Amino acid sequence: MTPVVRLDGVSHRFGGPESAAAVADLDLDVPRGKFTTLLGPSGCGKTTTLRMIAGFLRPTAGRILLEGEDATATPPEKRNLGTVHQSYALFPHMSLTDNVAFGLRSRRLPADEVRRRAGEALELVGLSHAAARKPGELSGGQQQRVALARAVAIRPSVLLLDEPLSNLDARLRVQMRRELLRVQRETGLTAILVTHDQDEALELSDSMVILNGGRLEQEGDPREIFPAPANRFVAEFLGYDNFPDLPGTGPVTIRPEHVRLLPPDRGEGDDAVGLDATVTGVTYQGSHCLVEVATGEGPGATLRSVHPDDDLRPGDRVRVALPRHRLVHLAPSEAQAGSGEER
């Protein structure tokens, strides 16, 4: 099936040819009817990529194909894309219906079709009852729903979502994630979301695209990426923070919940790598303790374990068991080697 959006060797440099690339030689296929997220730390090129797809920025190299056609030079208004931004950008003097209808009217659709579609879009986001109100009478979450209804109403070939939830408080953000996913599933639209929040990306994505310094680090189904990050950058970004130096394994990582702490004289068994360690910190977290241990000197010697009991104190000696099947083998990250990106 033709991907709805294809990026073919796309780069963007804001300065001249000598300047650093904000996006560098990016190849990407966005699958139809799926939820794709562009994820990465601040400055990694997510927004620049989205703006190129939207047509607000021209790539300095490469091509953008929409529905299989070269659209690199197509202006934004000819791309049939729906956009939701962080700021809702609603018209304050217009009713919700008129806000949603605005894009439909500018497409010169018949009046009854405009009314019907605006009504359907407001119903989709659960705001039919408030159709006559003005945006100023709504909460932030409700305003964002109107912005979503407006974007969906034009039946775009792609829904572009530029950090749409980042202005909402933490609880509402989680609620709105579910809403976003429901709307995407019900409409079957292809969605591309920009976010720096890995939890958001893990929850929403059919396909997750992790960028670093303008380059692609890893892409795929979050269920495949999360247990098997390709390199240290991706692992750290997804919250892995144990990078033990084990003889003969190359770079590896392991999640704190898989690190077991045993009494110092207990054997770890053949299925685990064992290390002698000293407890350096214990943080009580209610259902468990987060225990930090040192297995020697250097950054790779500090390990964190999610420990079920509150029975350890700094200075205690323990035996650390790292189950072999939980060790994730990593390739070195090229982009990380040179970048020192803001996290």
Ligand SMILES: Nc1ncnc2c1ncn2[C@@H]1O[C@H](COP(=O)(O)OP(=O)(O)OP(=O)(O)O)[C@@H](O)[C@H]1O
């Ligand atoms: N208008 C601009 N002029 C010059 N440089 C820019 C401009 N916009 C972005 N950049 C640079 O391009 C790089 C990528 O920026 P971009 O906004 O795409 O990152 P991002 O991943 O979306 O970050 P954030 O999460 O902070 O929005 C950064 O180094 C940024 O400083």
